[in-house]
Amino acid sequence: MLSTPSVGVLGGGQLGRMMMEAANRLNIQLNVLDAPNSPAKQISAHDGHANGSFTDPPSMRRLAETCDILTTEIEHVDTYALEEVCSKVKVEPTWRTIRTIQDKFNQKEHLSKFDIPMADYRELSNNTAEELAAIGEELGFPMMLKSKTQAYDGRGNYSVKTKADIPAALKALENRPLYAEKWANFTMEVAVIVVKTKDGVLSYPTVETVQEDSICKLVYAPARNISDEINQQAQALARKTVAAFDGLGVFGVEMFLLPDNSLLLCELACRIHNSGHYTIEACSISQFEAHLRAILDLPIPAQSLEIREPAIMLNILGGATPEAHLQVAERALSIPNASVHLYGKGAGRPGRKMGHVTVTARTMEEAERTIAPLLEFVGGANPESNILYTQTLPRLNVRPTVGVIMGSDSDLKTLIPGLRLLRDYFGINPEVEITSAHRTPEYMATYSSTAASRGIKVIIAAAGGAAHLPGMAAAYTALPVIGVPVKGSALDGVDSLYSIVQMPRGVPVATVGINNSINAALLAARILGAFDAGVQAKVEAYAKTAKEENLDLKGVKMKELGWDAYHQQM
Incomplete structure (x- = not known):
């Protein structure tokens, strides 16, 4: 059974507030040093809190007398006062670590001794x-x-x-x-939340961060369009960086992903971090709870740091009016699977973090579609919203989930009906490429082997004649491949059908009828629908429409006219 430890926290802003929420569930008392009615104090009323500044040594000494362990939710504290009180109360992370990290130049000087790649x-x-x-x-x-x-x-x-x-x-x-x-000429900014315990260093998965004017606006968890190899490399670099410092708790590590897929450290924070807010909804143990567990030596199963379902986090910033951020929060209440966090800071001002919204879904694509109306709102699509963003937030660039390849552009006319069905009915904008198993074998192999890392879930491959393209694509990927035999050869596509359907054991290719790109598109949608409720609902609606058209419309009409008259009108 858990005891009732008391943890002193220097700082009572939004990070302290969310740490307080985690502490309350574990029966941990947080004694906060900050101004009266600070965000963290608003949700926990007890006489252990201290009023004052987290940079004021006398106030810090008073707080140290009330707790079993002392931690921070902000780096900008007086580390000399921490050094003074560490003989009386345990401080995590250590005052040495905080002093080094709070000076970003000293942070880099320290990390340069550990072979950490930096600009x-x-x-x-x-x-x-x-x-x-x-x-x-x-x-x-x-x-x-x-x-x-x-x-x-x-x-x-x-x-x-x-x-x-x-x-x-x-x-x-x-x-x-x-x-x-x-200057780091990066292709993506990524971040990893690291948890340092007495037994080792753990990490959450790599996330993608979108910055505007150096303020984090969006976090995609997990990061989009990166391979598992890059995800693992980013986590390893983050753990190595944090291991260079003393003390326990959560650290936020920000990195640049370069065009050659190498990584550079941007900077780190020795505290819970904005890029980890998604963990509240998307993981079994949030970064806030993980921090408390780490400094109190409570168990942290590594599996509990994995992402249970994809998430997108949007920061709510203060806008042109003191209540502008509340308009964003109100709009977010109508977004499915959206969790709204307001920080209790009162009137907003431009650029100030007033809250955040996290949307979760079974797939990242579903999460992107779900949050799109909110991004349109805060991005200025509604001029009456008075939300002050210096730029429009990036419009969603939903990565394709279906890859469509053909051996020749002459196959395109066969694929057009299926492509239009995917785009216009299912809202799936496919990635379309021309690559031949015979004329461009190297590109075909590269396309297929890298498809999964780009977010492709299903490949449709159309080919005529010998029709080797679907089978060769399947040989280079573990993704499902759907073959479309193309009519046009001397054997009217029968040779292509036999070639695709007769794949050797161990290299399966789903095969539809000759020239039947509609069924290929529907099969791809059914595969995606097994993991995406929105797509599955459209598959069901398509089948229902086909049933009604066949039985209710055509069947009734034939009965009314008779089969002979009906046939003459066809």
Whole structure:
């Protein structure tokens, strides 16, 4: 049976609030040091809380006297006060770790000793235009100018695209300790939540983050369009990075995925992290509960960190009016499978994180379709919403789930009916390619072997004559392949039918009738529908319509006219 430990938390913002929700379920008392009525204190009324600043040493000392262990929900704390109290109360993660990580330049200097891949960087000594220009010549433009400390949510970063941007960058970050970082030409920003326990380092799956003005707007969990190999590499890099520091708890690790599929560390936080909010709904153990379990030495089964179902998290930011964020939350209430989290911060202001929404579904494609109306709303499609986003949020670019390949463009006319059925009726926009098993065998092999990593779930392959394409595609992928025999050869497609249907044992290919791309599309939809309720409902509706048309319309009409008259009208 769990005891009733008391955990002191420096900071009572939205992260502390969500940690409080997890603590309440485990009968753990959190004593929060922050201003009165801070978000975390609003949902837990007891006399263990402390009023004051988490940067004020006397207040931190008072909090330390009330708890069994001390932790933080923000890096910007007085680590010298933590160093002072660590002889009286356990501090997790350690004050040394927090002190190193809260200075992003020192963070990089420390990690450089552990062979962690990072973008090249240089420290500024005197913050002059001449010094920054010289660094720009060395690192190359564009580059990022960053504050070493007190930088978060875009505050403290400035993009220096050319020498002409140097004066404005230095003005924007004046009176701050600075360093410059080489620009990372990334294809995707990814993140991994890492849990450091006394027994080792665990990690949640890799997620994709979408940033706007250096503020996280969207998180896709798991990350889209990356292979399992990249997922594992990102988790391994994140665990290696966190292992370089002392102390227990949750760490947020942000990385860049480069065009060559290599990874660079962006930065890490020694606390629960915005990129891990999806874990509340999508995982058995949320990052907030995992943090508490780690610092209190409670069991954390690794399987409980796996994603149970795909999720998309949208941050709700303050807008043009103090109540704009509430309009987003109200709209989200009508979205199926959407969980709304408001942080209790009162009136909103532009750019401030006021809450978040997480949508879960059985597939990422279903989650994307579900959240689309909300993204349209916050992206400015409704000008009356007064939601202030500096740019329109990225429109959904739903990755194809059906790949359609043909040996020649002459096969396209056979595939058109099926392609239109997928696109116009089922809302599935297929990926369509021309590749021949004989003329372009290398590309055919590459296409098929990489299809799953691109999100393809089913391949439709049309071919005439010897019709080797479906079987060869199936030899290079574990995905289901549907073959469409194409009429047009001397044997009217019978040879193609026999070729596709007579695949050797171990290389199965589902085969439809000659030129029957409609059935190929319907079979692909049925396969997807086994895992996507929306597609399955459309399959059922299609079958119902066909039944009604055959029995209720055609059958009734033939009875009324008689079979002979009916045939004459056909």
